[in-house]
Amino acid sequence: MACCEMKGYLTYLxxxxxGKKSSNGAExxxxxxxxxxxxxxxxxxxxALKDLRNKGLIDVDDDKNYSLTAEGKKELSIACKFFxxxxxxxxxxxxxxx
Amino acid sequence: MACCEMKGYLTYLxxxxxGKKSSNGAExxxxxxxxxxxxxxxxxxxxALKDLRNKGLIDVDDDKNYSLTAEGKKELSIACKFFxxxxxxxxxxxxxxx
DNA sequence: GATGAAGTATTGGATATCCAATTAAATAAT
DNA sequence: ATTATTTAATTGGATATCCAATACTTCATC
Numbered sequence: 001m002a003c004c005e006m007k008g009y010l011t012y013l014x015x016x017x018x019g020k021k022s023s024n025g026a027e028x029x030x031x032x033x034x035x036x037x038x039x040x041x042x043x044x045x046x047x048a049l050k051d052l053r054n055k056g057l058i059d060v061d062d063d064k065n066y067s068l069t070a071e072g073k074k075e076l077s078i079a080c081k082f083f084x085x086x087x088x089x090x091x092x093x094x095x096x097x098x
Numbered sequence: 099m100a101c102c103e104m105k106g107y108l109t110y111l112x113x114x115x116x117g118k119k120s121s122n123g124a125e126x127x128x129x130x131x132x133x134x135x136x137x138x139x140x141x142x143x144x145x146a147l148k149d150l151r152n153k154g155l156i157d158v159d160d161d162k163n164y165s166l167t168a169e170g171k172k173e174l175s176i177a178c179k180f181f182x183x184x185x186x187x188x189x190x191x192x193x194x195x196x
Numbered sequence: 197g198a199t200g201a202a203g204t205a206t207t208g209g210a211t212a213t214c215c216a217a218t219t220a221a222a223t224a225a226t
Numbered sequence: 227a228t229t230a231t232t233t234a235a236t237t238g239g240a241t242a243t244c245c246a247a248t249a250c251t252t253c254a255t256c
Contacts, residue, residue: 001180003113003155003173007213007242008106009184015101016191026233035184041215046235048214057101064234075101080195082099086107086133090188093114097178105212105243124203139245144205146244162204203252213242223232 010040011048012083015068015076018058022067025049108138109146110181113166113174116156120165123147 010032017023017031025045033039049066052058057072068076087093108130115121115129123143131137147164150156155170166174185191 001173001177002153003150003170003177004106004109005214005242006106006110006177006181006184008102008104010213011102012104013184020187020190024233025235029233035186037180037183041217042233042235043216043237044214047237050235052101055100072101075099077195079099079101079104080191082135083104084192084195085135086104086111087188088133089118090185090192092118093178094182094188097175097182103212103243108243122203123205127203139247140203140205141207141246142244145207148205197256199254199256201252201254203250205250206248208245208247210245211243213240215238215240217237219234219236221232221234223230225230226228 010044011052012079014045014048015052015057015072015079018066019068019073019076022065024064024066028066108142109150110177112143112146113150113155113170113177116164117166117171117174120163122162122164126164 013032013035014028017028023031025042028049029040029045032045049058049060052072053060055075056069057075058066059069060066084090111130111133112126115126121129123140126147127138127143130143147156147158150170151158154167155173156164157167158164182188
């Protein structure tokens with residue numbers, strides 16, 4: 001991308017992905033790869049998961065399966081609203097790039 | 099936002115906003131304020147515009163009106179495709195936060 | 197024409213964001 | 227059992243991203 005790397009959406013995406021389906025780190029990585037084209041580095045995904053855990057937004061079980069906490073669900077809703085407000089005209093974007 | 103600042107979308111948004119309607123810096127700032135809730139600092143918007151100009155993606159006339167160049171339109175399409183691919187399930191997000 | 201308001205711009209950070217490199221553990225395959 | 231593969235995790239940056247502070251210019255209003 002010449003204009004903009006569009007970093008900064010990754011943590012939100014991880015929260016969104018886990019919200020759709022509890023997953024382990026590798027699964028989350030593959031889902032992100034599908035979306036972005038390139039797989040995230042381990043140095044990207046695990047620190048991000050750790051951070052979300054420290055904030056009490058996700059939990060991890062003995063199988064290393066990550067899932068949203070109650071607070072995580074709340075935060076996802078807030079972040080989702082924020083995202084949808086910023087990109088309120090996302091339907092136009094979708095049309096534009098078809 | 100407790101989970102994620104979601105920085106990194108601003109330059110893309112500026113390109114998108116200018117693509118919809120050629121605007122001056124203040125107009126772009128107001129549009130961003132509508133979307134994000136807070137107005138961007140001058141130290142955010144003008145360096146971003148300068149950078150896009152240096153990359154040949156936007157032009158500015160004597161009235162300080164910014165518009166996309168031909169190359170800028172191409173880049174916007176590329177970035178838009180990238181964005182829509184990352185958020186391919188954005189319709190679900192919209193439903194989720196209603 | 198003077199004063200205030202709005203727009204334009206630069207500078208120098210602070211922080212967020214992400215990655216490459218490395219290590220270790222668990223799992224699968226031979 | 228040994229080897230290869232996959233998964234998990236940490237560390238220490240590099241860079242992107244954005245802002246606050248400041249200054250200057252243009253425009254409107256009195």
